[in-house]
Amino acid sequence: MKQSYGYLAVRLCVFAIWGLLCFAPFLFQDVRALEVAARICIFIVLVASYDLLIGYTGIVSFAHTMFFGFGAYGAAILLKQMGPGWDAVALGALAGVVVSLIVATGVGLLSLRVKAIFFAMITLATASVALVLASQLSQFTGGEDGITYRAPDLFKPATKLLVDAEGKVVKIFGVSLNGKLAAYYFVFFSALALFWVMVRIVAAPLGTVLKAIRENEARAEAIGYRVVAYRTFVFCLSAAVASLAGTIYAVWLKYTGPDTALSFAIMIDILLMVVIGGMGTMWGAVVGAVLMVLAQYYLRDLMGVAADAVTGVPLLPELLNPDRWLLWLGIIFILLVYFFPRGIVGTVQTMGARQ
Amino acid sequence: METITDKLGRIGGVNLLPVAVAVAAFVLIGAPSSWATLTVAGLAMGMMVFLMASGLSLIFGLMDVLNFGHSAFVSFGAFVAASVLAALSGWLGADSVFLNALALSLAILAAMSFGLAAGWFFERVIIRPVYHDHLRQILITMGALIVSEQIILAVWGGTPITVPRPQFLEGALILGDVSIEIYRIFAVLLGLVAFAGLYVVLNRTRIGLLVRAGVENREMVEALGYRIDRLFIGVFMAGSALAAVGGAMWAGYETLITPALGGEMMIVVFIVVIIGGLGSIEGTLLGALLVGLTANYVGFLAPKLALASNMILMMIILIWRPNGLRPAVK
DSSP, rough: OTTTTHHHHHHHHHHHHHHHHHHHHSSSSSHHHHHOOOOHHHHHHHHHHHHHHIIOOOOOOOOOHHHHHHHHHHHHHHHHHHHHHHHHHHHHHHHHHHHHHHHHHHHHHHHSSOOOHHHHHHHHHHHHHHHHHHHHHHHHHHHHGOEEEEOOOSSSTTTTBOOOOOOOOOOOTTOOOBBHHHHHHHHHHHHHHHHHHHHHHSSHHHHHHHHHHHHOOHHHHHTTTTHHHHHHHHHHHHHHHHHHHHHHHHHHHHHHOIIIIIOOHHHHHHHHHHHHHOOOOOOHHHHHHHHHHHHIIIIIHHHHHHHHHHSSSSHHHHHHHHEEEEEEEEHHHHHHHHTTTTTHHHHHHHHTOOO | OOOOOHHHHHHGGGHHHHHHHHOOOOOHHOOHHHHHHHHHHHHHHHHHHHHHHHHHHHHHHHHHOOOOHHHHHHHHHHHHHHHHHTTHHHHHHOOOHHHHHHHHHHHHHHHHHHHHHHHHHHIIIIIIGGGTTTHHHHHHHHHHHHHHHHHHHHHHHOOOOOOOOOGGSSEEEEEEEEEHHHHHHHHHHHHHHHHHHHHHOOOOOOHHHHHHHHHHHHHHHHTTTTOOHHHHHHHHHHHHHHHHHHHHHHHHHHHHEEEEEEEEHHHHHHHHHHHHOTTTTHHHHHHHHHHHHHHHEEEHOOOHHHHHHHHHHHHHHHOOOOOOOSOSSS
8 A cells, every 4th residue: 555656646746745835935926925835834734733633643622723823922922022033933932832732731631531522622612712812811912903023133025135246135036035035934944844743753653553542542542552641642742833833823924813823714724624635644734735725815716706707696696705715615525524534635545556 | 427418419419509609609799689680691691501502412412423513503593583583573663562472483483493404404414424423523513514604694694683672572670679681581481491391301201211211322222123313313403493592592682693603602502511411401401500600690700700711610510520510421
């Protein structure tokens, strides 16, 4: 099965995606495309860390955006209070991770006492409290408006990375080497590193234990693995990674608010990405994130065109309204869970592997 | 030797918790009139939440199906009732109590029938293919929730909708210096009727016996030759209809509803179900009353804490009793 064509195709596809992302600023030279590429990088990490839970260990958590938000707000609050600087970013990342670990341990230990199915409900409730708190504690979090701040000086669009003899920014293939580019590569390489770490983790013996727990909890326990400890550990791990992703996103966006970092909509995005890409495989996270983010940015435009085309027909324009795109994604999501529970990558991987 | 626990158990055990909360709040609040108002508000909220939560609890208890889309029924109930009430606003404003009541009953009936139909559809199309697979159940019902929310947005739009109340439920009763909204009394009464109805059906009829037996041990009931899946679809439809009625009542209570209503209530409903213990309506009632009372008392005593009060309550109860207060599922 390891050598099946499908497996190779998935590998090739994922490497191609990372390659495209690596040269994105040079290949797609407009602001929106760079925004999309950065968002894809962040969501790959976020989705992969969520896949550690849902795909590898079989834990359903709805609090993943909460950890993402902790990281984002940690960096945002400190960048606002301490001014732009690397110390603020590092401290913010650390604070986000620490808070995430504490909350994850607390939730993990509390919910491990109860039925596994409660876990999903409890994480949902915790996440909603976090969201409400973020909008209520407005002196720290800026409430509904969120926080705007400046990123470290290196990432300012005016920063010149390389200057030529006349003191102008050097351009390579028509792209000026300014702070924006540095910011993108900061996002890209951090995301790549985090993704790599997770790929190694699931390839390590730990990953095998997690899969064993997912497949048969009682048997894993009987062999001698402490299921509870492993579950709590992986919950904390994925929380920490999500928090770091949040910090990176906060530095890139230079704005953090409930809508960009904490809202339930992001949680739904993550769920859709995991399921579309394929649960239980890190490669699926990459495919899912790319497809969903592209759909978010470009499918809406398409729907707008379609809605204009059917004006006059009752209800149809309303259903094709770009704001209703989640409706269609939701339907696709349900169909996917029915017919392709292993997602795109899971299905493709087994192709050509028939014995 | 009899311990204090035994004594407490004999006079009601955990059932006394709402009373204990009410007494503690009475001491803390100090003013009897505000206490009475808050208590009635808490009971009313608890009863409406009970309507929404009881179905979820039974569905899980009977078939081990966790329906994350349950709150969609609540929202649909609220919006359907709001539309019917708006269409009949002429009757609502009329002086005749009969016309008022007729409009209200029609609205509730509409919500209920919608809940029944939606429940049937949901069970057949969404849930049936994924029995015994919790992960996919959660994912699919979540997907269904997203779709239903979007449908509500598409049909009713995103702007808040005002819900007219019938004339005879407007205003407040004044007893001494205590003022009690009539709508709240009505909500409590309706909730009590629903609870009594459920209780009688579950404890005094043959179908109820089968349902309770199914909650206790599904395989055994199936082995005895009963079609539990047919029973289940009935329970599912009834639960959805109750949720829709709860939503309709809630719409009248809030008088201003947005499509976010379902999502907000879902959290409360989950907390109630977890606190109460899955599969028992007594537990759900207990949980709902506790949540309703605590939310109102804490909202008065420490408004800052109000948001987290339900969470804190749930955590305390889970640490004390990990399976909820009165679980039916062992």
